[in-house]
Amino acid sequence: MxxxxxxxxxLTCPSCIKKIEGKLGxxxxxEEAKVMFNSSKVKATYDQEQVTSDELKATIExxxxxxxx
Amino acid sequence: MRKVKxxxxxxxxxxxxxxxxxxxxxDMSVWKDITLIAATFIAGYFIAKKAIQTTMMKxxxxxxxxxxAVIGALxxxxxxxxxxxxxxxxxxxxxxxxxxxxxxxxxxxxxxxxPMEATVLENGERIVKPIRDIDTGDHILIQTGEKVAIxxxxxxxxxxxxxxxxxxxxILANKNIExxxxxxxxxxxxxxxxxxxxxxxxxxxxxxxxxxEEAQESKAKTQKFLDRxxxxxxxxxLVLSILVLIVTQNFELSITFLVIACPGALVIxxxxxxxxxxxxxxxxxxxxxxxxxxxxxxxxxxxVFDKTxxxxxxxxxxxxxxxxxxxxxxxxxxxxxxxxxxEHHLGRAIVKEAKRRGLPLLNExxxxxxxxxxxxCATIDGQSVVIGNRKLLRKxxxxxxxxxxxxxxxxxxKGNTAIFVGINEKLAGVISIADQIRQxxxxxxxxxxxxxxxxxxxLTGDNKHTAEKVATQLGIDDVFAEMLPEDKVNHVQHLxxxxxxxxxxxxxxxDAPAIAAADVGMAMGAAGTDAAMETADVVLMTDKLDKxxxxxxxxxxxxxxxxxxxxxxxxxxxLLLAGVLVGEIFLASGMFIHELSVLMVILNAIRLVxxxxxxxxxxxxxxxxxxxx
Numbered sequence: 001m002x003x004x005x006x007x008x009x010x011l012t013c014p015s016c017i018k019k020i021e022g023k024l025g026x027x028x029x030x031e032e033a034k035v036m037f038n039s040s041k042v043k044a045t046y047d048q049e050q051v052t053s054d055e056l057k058a059t060i061e062x063x064x065x066x067x068x069x
Numbered sequence: 070m071r072k073v074k075x076x077x078x079x080x081x082x083x084x085x086x087x088x089x090x091x092x093x094x095x096d097m098s099v100w101k102d103i104t105l106i107a108a109t110f111i112a113g114y115f116i117a118k119k120a121i122q123t124t125m126m127k128x129x130x131x132x133x134x135x136x137x138a139v140i141g142a143l144x145x146x147x148x149x150x151x152x153x154x155x156x157x158x159x160x161x162x163x164x165x166x167x168x169x170x171x172x173x174x175x176x177x178x179x180x181x182x183x184p185m186e187a188t189v190l191e192n193g194e195r196i197v198k199p200i201r202d203i204d205t206g207d208h209i210l211i212q213t214g215e216k217v218a219i220x221x222x223x224x225x226x227x228x229x230x231x232x233x234x235x236x237x238x239x240i241l242a243n244k245n246i247e248x249x250x251x252x253x254x255x256x257x258x259x260x261x262x263x264x265x266x267x268x269x270x271x272x273x274x275x276x277x278x279x280x281x282e283e284a285q286e287s288k289a290k291t292q293k294f295l296d297r298x299x300x301x302x303x304x305x306x307l308v309l310s311i312l313v314l315i316v317t318q319n320f321e322l323s324i325t326f327l328v329i330a331c332p333g334a335l336v337i338x339x340x341x342x343x344x345x346x347x348x349x350x351x352x353x354x355x356x357x358x359x360x361x362x363x364x365x366x367x368x369x370x371x372x373v374f375d376k377t378x379x380x381x382x383x384x385x386x387x388x389x390x391x392x393x394x395x396x397x398x399x400x401x402x403x404x405x406x407x408x409x410x411x412e413h414h415l416g417r418a419i420v421k422e423a424k425r426r427g428l429p430l431l432n433e434x435x436x437x438x439x440x441x442x443x444x445x446c447a448t449i450d451g452q453s454v455v456i457g458n459r460k461l462l463r464k465x466x467x468x469x470x471x472x473x474x475x476x477x478x479x480x481x482x483k484g485n486t487a488i489f490v491g492i493n494e495k496l497a498g499v500i501s502i503a504d505q506i507r508q509x510x511x512x513x514x515x516x517x518x519x520x521x522x523x524x525x526x527x528l529t530g531d532n533k534h535t536a537e538k539v540a541t542q543l544g545i546d547d548v549f550a551e552m553l554p555e556d557k558v559n560h561v562q563h564l565x566x567x568x569x570x571x572x573x574x575x576x577x578x579x580d581a582p583a584i585a586a587a588d589v590g591m592a593m594g595a596a597g598t599d600a601a602m603e604t605a606d607v608v609l610m611t612d613k614l615d616k617x618x619x620x621x622x623x624x625x626x627x628x629x630x631x632x633x634x635x636x637x638x639x640x641x642x643x644l645l646l647a648g649v650l651v652g653e654i655f656l657a658s659g660m661f662i663h664e665l666s667v668l669m670v671i672l673n674a675i676r677l678v679x680x681x682x683x684x685x686x687x688x689x690x691x692x693x694x695x696x697x698x
Binding site: 010012015019023034039041059062063064 | 165169170344
């Protein structure tokens with residue numbers, strides 16, 4: 001299990017929380033996904049054998065939220 | 070890059086709208102329509118793109134609703150509507166992002182304070198390394214104007230350090246060898262070599278940032294209620310808009326209804342206030358760990374204080390010694406020898422004084438037993454020594470002659486703590502120790518009363534006379550002396566049963582149980598003590614009592630701000646829905662008012678970022694009044 005934090009561009013509408021948490025949470029190997037709305041970060045705990053950090057990042061970006069770092 | 074693009078889009082579509090208005094004035098309706106359609110497409114592209122992205126991911130978004138509405142408007146030839154809606158939507162989102170940045174700014178300023186690299190001394194050579202490559206035990210060199218990158222102890226040099234990032238106080242601290250320095254602080258002038266004790270995420274500074282981040286995410290009761298409300302509200306509106314469509318057969322009206330009723334301002338109303346409030350607190354040295362804590366803190370009516378280390382400086386000094394049957398030096402030496410392994414602050418004061426007098430502390434204590442809250446017993450050089458309060462001496466069957474008792478009470482009435490020393494089952498002396506009341510304590514108590522605290526209580530393990538003296542000096546309502554840690558817990562619980570909202574302030578170590586038992590636990594002086602930072606609900610980063618009235622009034626202001634925001638949000642939605650139903654409000658005007666309410670809510674919260682306690686003004690007034698008298 002590994003925990004990673006992604007910094008996104010400033011989030012504005014809180015509806016993104018459900019969107020990102022819902023989609024990431026459903027991915028195989030993701031144990032927990034948490035959007036920190038106010039610091040515009042996504043914190044995800046995942047199993048490295050089932051999913052990669054790049055895949056998580058791609059999902060977030062596909063939802064329309066560019067990952068800054 | 071992306072941000073710049075968005076601004077450009079907003080500017081371009083805004084300019085096109087103005088151009089269309091000019092064409093309208095000079096009656097060139099074809100050109101007006103072309104300009105409006107261009108404006109719609111330029112701004113609409115970004116909205117539609119996001120709508121498609123989220124729909125592809127099978128997620129619902131407000132962008133999808135807007136896109137449908139705009140396509141609808143375009144198909145029936147309502148170009149003004151379509152252009153205005155797309156422009157307002159993007160412009161609103163842009164303004165929202167900009168203003169939200171302000172409410173979040175306190176934390177971002179803090180995070181910007183984190184240094185990225187440090188100079189490490191390796192075999193006499195100076196190497197600049199990124200902070201992730203620094204290990205504990207490394208020797209770090211910090212010079213004037215540089216930021217400290219690690220937590221550690223100074224091993225050589227001296228410097229004046231600005232610790233405002235940790236404590237919120239920008240008074241320079243003079244640090245010498247053996248002193249602790251913290252990551253994120255800055256050397257104003259001087260030069261020090263520091264041995265790294267904590268690096269990276271373990272530093273006090275990183276912990277503070279993480280705690281603030283988490284605190285800003287944790288929800289208040291009000292917010293949890295609003296979330297539940299939104300869960301019912303959104304589907305409710307969806308059903309209503311379908312009903313509107315069935316009844317009126319008007320597609321535009323039902324879409325307008327749906328877009329406008331999006332609870333944007335409502336959803337954002339409490340978090341923005343909390344973020345701004347928590348951010349303000351963090352910048353000013355009071356860490357409030359979350360929304361619920363702010364709400365509880367604002368409701369507090371009884372404040373319970375521990376005495377030593379909280380109301381007093383916690384650095385007691387020996388003020389007198391009275392020896393019976395033997396010399397002062399002999400008594401002091403034996404007492405200090407017994408106390409040398411005790412961690413008690415009163416014991417440390419005796420050891421300190423013995424060392425200052427140059428007394429040789431050669432014997433090691435044997436058969437050392439600690440009686441929590443009372444004192445200690447040990448054997449020094451074959452003689453039994455009992456050091457502590459009256460109870461402990463009586464327990465060891467050592468009699469206190471009346472003259473000794475009179476002397477001790479006299480000392481206690483002067484504000485000293487009297488420590489009795491018995492050697493070989495006989496009273497040998499009384500040592501007086503006094504702890505200085507914190508400079509700001511009296512005014513802090515007054516400010517708390519001014520801010521609405523009904524009752525202040527002091528709980529202490531110290532004797533009755535000293536406790537009463539301190540309480541009278543500070544204007545504390547109730548005082549309970551000679552209390553053990555469990556008594557403190559019981560007292561806090563008793564107050565809660567009586568129906569008070571209780572906050573307990575302590576220095577985080579022996580008061581931990583009582584801090585945990587209170588509705589809101591406050592710990593003083595967090596820099597360095599992880600346990601205190603983790604257990605307390607509110608952490609006062611400085612060792613300053615005046616942060617308590619600050620935290621209290623800030624919490625009250627934050628709750629007030631939250632309520633105002635909910636009022637603005639609910640009021641706007643209600644007005645808009647009514648307006649739509651009676652046919653006075655259309656998509657563009659509705660969107661405009663909706664965005665306006667979101668902005669109003671954020672702007673209202675921004676006031677908290679710059680919140681300063683009003684008491685400073687009052688304090689000044691008081692000072693002037695005193696001067697006049």
